[in-house]
Amino acid sequence: MLELRAMGCGYGQIRALDSLDLTAAPGTLTALLGPNGAGKTSTMMAIAGHVQVQQGAIWFEGRDITRASPVARTRAGISIAPEGRRIFPDLTVAENLLVGGYTRRMAEARAAEERVLDLFPRLRERHRQRAGSLSGGEQQMLAIGRALMAGPRLLLVDELSLGLMPAMVDVCLAALLSLKEQGLAIMLVEQNTQRALEVADSVTVIASGRMMFQGSGAQARANPDLVDSLLGLSGHGPPAD
Numbered sequence: 001m002l003e004l005r006a007m008g009c010g011y012g013q014i015r016a017l018d019s020l021d022l023t024a025a026p027g028t029l030t031a032l033l034g035p036n037g038a039g040k041t042s043t044m045m046a047i048a049g050h051v052q053v054q055q056g057a058i059w060f061e062g063r064d065i066t067r068a069s070p071v072a073r074t075r076a077g078i079s080i081a082p083e084g085r086r087i088f089p090d091l092t093v094a095e096n097l098l099v100g101g102y103t104r105r106m107a108e109a110r111a112a113e114e115r116v117l118d119l120f121p122r123l124r125e126r127h128r129q130r131a132g133s134l135s136g137g138e139q140q141m142l143a144i145g146r147a148l149m150a151g152p153r154l155l156l157v158d159e160l161s162l163g164l165m166p167a168m169v170d171v172c173l174a175a176l177l178s179l180k181e182q183g184l185a186i187m188l189v190e191q192n193t194q195r196a197l198e199v200a201d202s203v204t205v206i207a208s209g210r211m212m213f214q215g216s217g218a219q220a221r222a223n224p225d226l227v228d229s230l231l232g233l234s235g236h237g238p239p240a241d
Ligand SMILES: Nc1ncnc2c1ncn2[C@@H]1O[C@H](COP(=O)(O)OP(=O)(O)OP(=O)(O)O)[C@@H](O)[C@H]1O
Pocket: 011, 014, 015, 016, 034, 035, 036, 037, 038, 039, 040, 041, 042, 043, 083
């Protein structure tokens, strides 16, 4: 469904990710792990169309979308809940959701909103509340909900658990698992390796823009030391050429 073919991305002269091959299938959760500065956010943003692809290609449902605009990708079925959540604090929960549904007809957006509010009853309770007054966990629910408003078949979630109480992480992870059961492909970037490994069907570890490990969730879980040691590469710089 999603296929990165030797995809590299970055910012002008700066290369954030070197040549990554990765596939994600419907109804699966792919964890993208790595230390700070590894290139996780850049990879997710390149898939969503916000960071420049410098090499290779991105295919989605049989189409080359490497050069497609962000809105074309949204329409094609790719949505992102970005790092830092980026909700609009001065808008209400309802208004934030409506923004996420901007590519759709009003009737479709209303139906999508009902599904989001069923998924996150907390958001239904706080529907008319200013988003800036929500707790961190509720803001993460809203960021995911807003991404869902476009009706994605691939949902990218960057830093699900950052700053959240464990109980809130549980709620958000349970929501992702239920979306996965409904057939969505989920790609999750997560600082909390342990939690990500518990739920991942496949795992890719990158460090300094390079792929360090790729395997099934079961393989990664059977080998937690490997993943831990790879994440420990933080600060050691890229491997010598
Ligand atoms: N807007 C930008 N302009 C230039 N370089 C950038 C920009 N954003 C990120 N980078 C660089 O790209 C590299 C990868 O950053 P990225 O944010 O993708 O990492 P990350 O794995 O998401 O890190 P973190 O765990 O801290 O969120 C870093 O070297 C970073 O400095």
